[in-house]
Structures are given as structure tokens and as C-alpha cells.
Amino acid sequence: VVIAARRGEPIIIPDVRKEKAYVEAKEGMLSELAVPMKAGNKVVGVINVESGKLAAFNEGDRKLLEILASHAAIAISNLQKRESIAEVNAYGRSLVNAKSLKEVINLTLNAATKILGFKHVSIMLIEDNKLKLVASRGVDKQVKLELPLNGEKGVTVKAAKSGNTIYIPDVQNEPLYVQGGVLDAKSELAVPIKIGNKVLGVLNVESRKSEAFDEDDVKKLEILATYVAIAISNIKRRESLVLLSRRLEYLIRSSAKIMQTPSLRKRLRIIVKAVQKFGWRKVAVCIRDEASEKRILVTAGLTKEEKGLPASKGIPREAWDELLSQEFEAYRMGDFYHIPWNNPWIMKYIYGGKLIQGYDADWMIAPLHTPNGKIIGFISLREPISGKMPTREELIPLELFLRHAAVAIENAKLIEDLKRTSIELENYAEKLEQKVEERTKTILEVQDKLLKAQRLAVIGELAGMVGHDLRNPLTSISAATYYLKKRLTQTDEKIKSMIELIEKNIAYANKIVSDLLDYSRELKLDLTETTPKKLIEESLSLTEIPANIRLINAVKSTIKIVVDQEKMKRVFINLIRNAIDAMPNGGTLTIRCREKGDEVIFTVSDTGIGMNEEVLRNLWSPLFTTKAKGMGFGLPICKRFVEAHGGSISVKSTLGKGTTFTIKVPVTPRIKKEKGGDRLWVEMPESSLSMTMKASEKP
Structure with missing residues (x-):
């Protein structure tokens, strides 16, 4: 029976005593007929008959038994298919409920080896435009395998790129084949793990036999791959929802924090940090200060070299209107504009130097506008952490946050304007008070000077009058003294000293008169x-x-x-x-x-x-x-x-x-x-x- 099963052909043994491979099951048996039960090329079992007579079976017996074996094979095969599919479906339900990617991988390897009976199984997932080997079972050696999706090698790459199952009956004649952990592999079956039209990876099985897989294997592996795709998609969706929930929570906290921060620049820093936490490595906010006509730029994630580039100085005010023109409508995603680096028109129009210089990758911009439509600035985003540009739906929470942020920025500007105006008013009031004090002091000083000037004018006028009135008598007294001094030649010392005293006081009085006249005239x-x-x-x-x-x-x-x-x-x-x-x-x-x-x-x-x-x-x-x-x-x-x-x-x-x-x-x-x-x-x-x-x- 073993030989029949191995060869897939009926075997008649006229005399079992002469057959070395015979295994006695019952005493007295002399002849044997073994017919394999085959479903297609696959042997599912053997129908074996024995007799106590020599040469008991002929060609007619063989044909009849082959017919019976064929029907039995079909029945058994159908039953096995139903059972394996039921088991795959049962495993599929477990896969769908898996909590992590690691759990999905382990369940998939178990299902492929224990239920479907594949000996050499590997799972490859797409990451960073590469097909990476994440797990395998039944291999001869563990290998690190990464195949570029834009490359020309790999049966699994072909399955991932086409989204179709690829079966290679004999890999030795296949130029795409790349040896993995299975040595001396003869055949390979690669089934894409996809959800809708999106391929997530490849479920791959190999065999050391040529033409080892049939349509039934393909169907079962495709069913398992479908469950794997659903499970991985669910996990990614759950992870995405958890991440989105955390990001939304951070945006909400940031919104509250913004309202508690009066400083405009501090509000801008909170905004760029919140957007950065939402999944972007590099963020820049540029607004225009209408009071000073200067741009205010706040960035996050830029390197020291990038900060020196022209593009890192913010979007020029003259470029605002052009970026919002009809020419860019095709790149609009809600409130955002996706500016692709590899677009020839974009390369020439923007990166060629007409508007902005310094960017070298796709980027997204969004105008910051208040509810009344006033545009107060722009925010630009580069290098998403996920490695891919977000969808319209993924940008909606960010749009809502930026609308709130625009109002917060405008409010901060108003607060700073009010503070600046208040300070200016205080300074003006202080200066006005100081000027009033100075003017009052000046007026008092002027009044004092006027009074003093009037007093001095009166004194000067009086001094002039007195000086003239005193000058004549002094002249007469001086002349009389001189006359007496000349006439009284022989006088005592007492009279002489009196005359000298008169002369001295006349000179002093004359000096006073001269001073009065010199000062007044x-x-x-x-x-x-x-x-x-x-x-x-x-x-x-x-x-x-x-x-x-x-x-x-x-x-x-x-x-x-x-x-x-x-x-x-x-x-x-x-x-x-x-x-x-x-x-x-x-x-x-x-x-x-x-x-x-x-x-x-x-x-x-x-x-x-x-x-x-x-x-x-x-x-x-x-x-x-x-x-x-x-x-x-x-x-x-x-x-x-x-x-x-x-x-x-x-x-x-x-x-x-x-x-x-x-x-x-x-x-x-x-x-x-x-x-x-x-x-x-x-x-x-x-x-x-x-x-x-x-x-x-x-x-």
C-alpha cells in the first residue's frame, strides 16, 4: 500500500510470499491488490484487497477497484476540504480578534502548518516600499530578507506588485526566484495579503517537491491570507484610532493651553508643537504683524542647517496670494494644499525660485484664517512620521485645530496690541504729566523771572536816577574838599585825617554811583x-x-x-x-x-x-x-x-x-x-x- 500511495498507481501482487515489501495483516493471505485513492494528482489514501488464493486478482478487478477508489477519493477530498476550510474559518475568527501583530503572525503560522499542512511557511509585510520577512516556520535557516518592491527579483515581490497569487511549480526554471530559509526548494506558492486593492504583504509557502501545490492549496491559502489581511487591517485601524485619539487629546489640551497663554510667540510655539505631535517632523508657522509690517516665524524640528535656508524664513507675503490662486486648486485637500516635489510644474513654478527656495520634498501648507475669512498667516508641514502624505479624512482634525489656532493667534495679536496701546497711553500720560509739571515749573520760573525783572528794571531805573542825582553833589563835595586841602596848608593832624576820611568816602560813594550807572545803562x-x-x-x-x-x-x-x-x-x-x-x-x-x-x-x-x-x-x-x-x-x-x-x-x-x-x-x-x-x-x-x-x- 505504501508503494501504491507513493507512486499513485495500482499494484497487483499475485504471490505475496515473493514480495519483500509485503506486510502481513492477516494470516493465510497469498495475493493482494492495492489501488490509490486520488483526487487529481493528490493521493488521499489506498483501497487494499487480499485473497487466500494465488493470483486471485486480474485487470478487471483492478478497473472496478479504481472506479471505487476514485469515488472514495472525491468524497474524502470534499470532506477534508470542508473540514480544513472550517478550521481555517475558525482560525480566521481568532485572527480577526487578535490584539497585536505578533499574535496574528503566530496564529497564521499555526494555521498554515498545523491545519493546512504546509511544512515551509513565511510571512512578509510591506514597509518603506520594501517587502520584509517578519516571520517563518519550518525553514532550514533564519535569514534577514528585504526585497525592494521596485526591484526585478522575488516571486513574493511579483505577487505583492500584481496583487495576484503566483504559483511556481518548479523554481529552478524561474528567474524571479530568490532563495530564503528553505534549502533545495522545488516549488513555491505566494499569496498576497490584501484588503480590497491594498496589498499589505505576502503569505508564502515552499516545498522540496516539484508541483507540490494544487488549486485546493491555493484556495485554502487565499482564504487564510484574507483573514490575515483583515486582522492586520483591524490592528492597524485600532492602532490608528488609538494614535488619533491621543493626538486629538493632545490637540484639545493644546487648545486649552493656548487660551491660557497671552503671549503671541508662546501661542505660536504651542501650535507648532501640537501639529508636530500630530505626526509631522517639521512644522513652521509664519504670520504677519500688521503693526510692524514684519513676519513672525516659529518653527519646530528644523536642523541648524535648514534654519539657514531661504525656505525656513517663512512663506513671503507676496507668495500668499499666488499660493491661494486658482492655479493651485488642483492640489487642494480641504483647507490644505499638497505641494508635490516631483511635479514638473511645481518644480518650475515654486522650487525653481519664483516663490520659495530651499525645499527638497513634498510639503503641505494651509492658510490660517479667522471665521470672517481674514488670512493672518500660513502653516507649512513636512516629513510625515508615517512616511506618507495623509488623506483628506486624516487632515480634518488638524483643520479644526488650525481654525481654532487662527482665532487664538488673532486674539493674541489683539491682546498684545491692547497691551502696547495701554503702555503707550501710560507713557503718554506719564509724559503729559511730566510736561504739565515742567510747563507749570517753567511758568512759575518765568513769573518769578518777570517779577524779578520788573523789580530789577525798577531798581535799574531808580539807580540811574539816583546815580545822576548823586553825581553832582559828590562832584561839588569833592571839589570843596580839594579846595580846603589846598588852602589849609598848616593844620593839625586831626583836621588832616578828617579831610582824608572825607576823600576816601567820596571815592567809595563815587564807586557806588559808578556801579549803579554801569549796571543800569x-x-x-x-x-x-x-x-x-x-x-x-x-x-x-x-x-x-x-x-x-x-x-x-x-x-x-x-x-x-x-x-x-x-x-x-x-x-x-x-x-x-x-x-x-x-x-x-x-x-x-x-x-x-x-x-x-x-x-x-x-x-x-x-x-x-x-x-x-x-x-x-x-x-x-x-x-x-x-x-x-x-x-x-x-x-x-x-x-x-x-x-x-x-x-x-x-x-x-x-x-x-x-x-x-x-x-x-x-x-x-x-x-x-x-x-x-x-x-x-x-x-x-x-x-x-x-x-x-x-x-x-x-x-
């Missing part, structure tokens, strides 16, 4: 040429320096200057006398001079008692004095004389250390001369705080 500058050295030497010659005062005259400059010599000598004499008065116990008087640009700078320093802040503050005011005698006109007159030349006078003093006066005089007075001469008058204004000068003709 218009100044007349009689400009002549001299040198700083000569000016100081002449001033010193008119001043008596006490013995306890050390004089340092460091003025060596011989530069030619044009000044009213008498008035300038009066300035220096006044300052020298004040310095001497400030050093009652002796000290050092230092006079220096230096040239700077078109100015000559004099300094008169003493080591006297110095002045406090109050004295310094009122130093230039008329009628202010710290001396027992005097009207307080000396320094104000000095100031008038120096400023009349277009110069300036200032003072620095430290109590207990001394005082330094600094006089700056231009080489030539900074006065606009009129035709008619060099003699100048300085008008006495209503206030002594400013002076104007005019040229006058020579008398």
Missing part, C-alpha cells in the same frame, strides 16, 4: 587789540597785593585778542580783589590762561574760605553781598562785561579749600557788527538775565 564796548599777558599784568599793576598773599601769574599767552580793555581789566581787578578778601589770613592767588579753539580761557583761583551752596546760588544776583560794605553789583557787572564780549564766566568753590573763577573770552567778540564802526553798545533789557548788542556809528 547800556554798555558801550570800545574794542581794541591786546594780549592775555598784557591784560593780566595791567590788572595786577592796578591792584595792591598784600604781603601775606603769594601770587602765581602763569599767564604767558601772547595771542592777539580784541576786547574792551578797560572793562576786562575791571573784571580781573574785581576777581583779584575778591580773592584777596577771601584770604584774610594769607594764601595763594593763581592766575592761569590757556587757548582752546577760538577762545581764551582764564582762571583766577584762591585758597581762601570758599563759598557754600546758598552763596553760589545767589552769586550773580545784584544787591547780593556777603561783605560788610558794598552794594553787591561787582560780580553781576563782571558777568555783564564778559557776556557782552560773547564769553562766559563760571565759578567752582569748596568750603575751606578755595574758589576758582573761569572766564572764557572769544579771540574776537561773537557780535554781529553793523557798518559804521567798531564801538558797540549793549542795551540794558527789562531783565538783567539776558543782553542784546547792537553796533553804533562812531561819534
